[in-house]
Amino acid sequence: MTPEVRLAALAAHLAARKLDVELGSKGLRVANPQVKGCCSPHATDTIACRTRDEDAGRLWYFTSWGEPIAPADRVTDAAVFVLGYLSGEER
DSSP states (O other): OOHHHHHHHHHHHHHHTTOEEEEETTEEEEEETTSOOSSSSSEEEEEEEEEEGGGTTEEEEEOTTSOEEEETTOHHHHHHHHHHHTSSSOO
């Protein structure tokens, strides 16, 4: 599957959990409307899907600051990770 298809799958999972999602050319913008952000009205991030050299070039989801989230075929794991860090609670 393409990175765009993988991001669309993640978008569906996150939208079902009441997060605001917008798929664009720079990735998947995700916002938690229930949590105030530090630099924006809500806790927000833009998720990318690209290959990860450390995993033989498999597709992975990444945060906007380059932190690996989960392999792109583990969409539920990625959704749990994103929900966690956009929850507003300390990690």
